[in-house]
Amino acid sequence: MLREINDRAAIEVLLREGPLTRAELELAIGLSKPATAQLITRLELDNLVVKAGVRGGGRGPRAQLWSANGGLAYVAAVDLTPHVADFVVADVAGTVLAEHQVALPVHEGADVVGTFGEALSHVAEAAGITREELAHVVIGAQGAFDPRTGLLSSAPHIPGWLGFDVPQKLSDELGVDVLIENDVNLVAVEEMSAGKAQDVDDFVMVWLSEGVGGAVVIGRRLLRGATGGGGEIDWMRVPDPATVDTGDVWPEAGARFGNLVDSPAICRLAAAYGIQAGTAWDAVEQAGAQHPFLDDLARRVAGGIANLVAVADPQLVLLCGDTSRAGGENFAGLVQGRLHDLVLPRTPVGCASVQGNAVRAGALQSALAKTREDVFGVVTPTLLGSRRPAVGPSPGKAAVPNTRPAPSPTE
Known part of the structure; x- marks a missing residue:
């Protein structure tokens, strides 16, 4: 139990701070030098952390850097507006791998699922992965999303996205797990994260x-x-x-x-x-x-x-x-x-203090939060998007395994 807590604390620090030396990680989580060394060895054997270069600049030998293994999963975030859709793909450590902007048809009767899927495939390919390798996709949209029905409302500016269960249809037809969230909610998420x-x-x-x-x-x-x-x-x-x-x-x-x-x-x-x-x-x-x-x-x-x-x-x-x-x-x-x-x-x-596209940034934070929970067992409930009662993985998409399962209450 204590080992699990320490491991997750270390991963949380690495995800938040980026690559750290053993001494920096030791200071951050409050463990002894031997205990931190054992923790790093354990996490490396589990493929949860990887070597990330060395820290130089001072006298003596350069220190090995360690980071969370970003290659364990990938996510995408999208700011969807009537004018342009702004895509980004990142690994689970938060490293941005590719960005893409494209005008998507949003008029009534448009093939919104097909064109969205093409754009998602394009940016995934630019990131060096396939669309199917994306663990989660979060879309920010100007409207209200009802998690009970999957319907968007208050969004007359994107009529092609109305009248159907948006996340379910996208998840089923594209083979990836898709969430959708109100754009201003995502700005709030980013302000909580970095503002x-x-x-x-x-x-x-x-x-x-x-x-x-x-x-x-x-x-x-x-x-x-x-x-x-x-x-x-x-x-x-x-x-x-x-x-x-x-x-x-x-x-x-x-x-x-x-x-x-x-x-x-x-x-x-x-x-x-x-x-x-x-x-x-x-x-x-x-x-x-x-x-x-x-x-x-x-x-x-x-x-x-x-x-x-x-x-x-x-x-x-x-x-x-x-x-x-x-x-x-x-x-x-x-x-x-x-x-x-x-x-x-x-x-x-x-x-608000966040610069750049805060909607897309908040969507990325939400996608990372969900994926980090699945992969690392690191829970950030504030940043998780709306979810319906769990009924198993979406058709055509296997659940991302949690390689560090939470201990049961009896442990």
């Missing part, structure tokens, strides 16, 4: 771009809801607090939050202040730091966030997406000020 939420238990993410999206994390677990609709904040009903007439007429029950802060609505708000722009982020960039348009926009954003804060009382609110990035910390500060006018908690508001 401002690494040490935060409860937080909310608000995505402002062409549309609006959200993610709610409670106890470092994504709140997905009974039907996968957790975080779908665009459907909240809120009043419009803007101080200028934008020509919009909202229902008596209030506007949909998504209709207040999507790109067209923000452009109309900007136009009421004399700012002509084609996108919300262009309008925010043109406005500069002190323009009253930004304060009105902050009022709208804070009005929606106030509902989340009143219910969840998170430690942090993070803004992400093109519009949020254009406004930066200055805009986040305006939102924070207006939020504090509406609710009792003094919740800080900031901008």
Whole structure:
């Protein structure tokens, strides 16, 4: 039992930190020199760790480096949008092996499974493997995924992906295990892994771009809801607090939050202040730091966030997406000020810190978490995607063996 715990602790450190010397690993896991040497020998014999070059730069002999054996399994992650699908393949240690971007047909009636499979095969081949060698594939999509039915909803922009059990059909026809997850949920996963939420238990993410999206994390677990609709904040009903007439007429029950802060609505708000722009982020960039348009926009954003804060009382609110990035910390500060006018908690508001394609990065983190559980027995429950009750491996795909099975409670 203790040996299993030590072995997994060592693998967790190697996966998190990358290649380490015996002395560095000894320090990280708190074992003696002989015990660490025995552990490394044991893991090498089990093919779970491999030599990874040497550490030089100082006096004396160069020290042998050890790393988790990335060649035990491979994963893929995809950011699926109406414009482009962004693929990446990595080994189980997290080393990126290949990337590929391609425009996939998403219109109704398109062969979405076939074209997705071709693109997946292409990037797998570029990584030096076959598509069938992929242990898990995680797709980030702009919509809500219902784990009970496998259906996507709130995704009119990708109609070809609607109306069928997406992960089951892809898994069956492509011969790989496929999961699908809301894109903003995956941004939240990446922020927990490498961003401002690494040490935060409860937080909310608000995505402002062409549309609006959200993610709610409670106890470092994504709140997905009974039907996968957790975080779908665009459907909240809120009043419009803007101080200028934008020509919009909202229902008596209030506007949909998504209709207040999507790109067209923000452009109309900007136009009421004399700012002509084609996108919300262009309008925010043109406005500069002190323009009253930004304060009105902050009022709208804070009005929606106030509902989340009143219910969840998170430690942090993070803004992400093109519009949020254009406004930066200055805009986040305006939102924070207006939020504090509406609710009792003094919740800080900031901008997400992860750079690059955070959706794809979060999908990769989720795929790695699932595969590392299977291969190494290393469990990272926060990062695991939605899963239905286990009924065995998907047809045409054998389960990845867990080479380090968890000890039973009686051991």
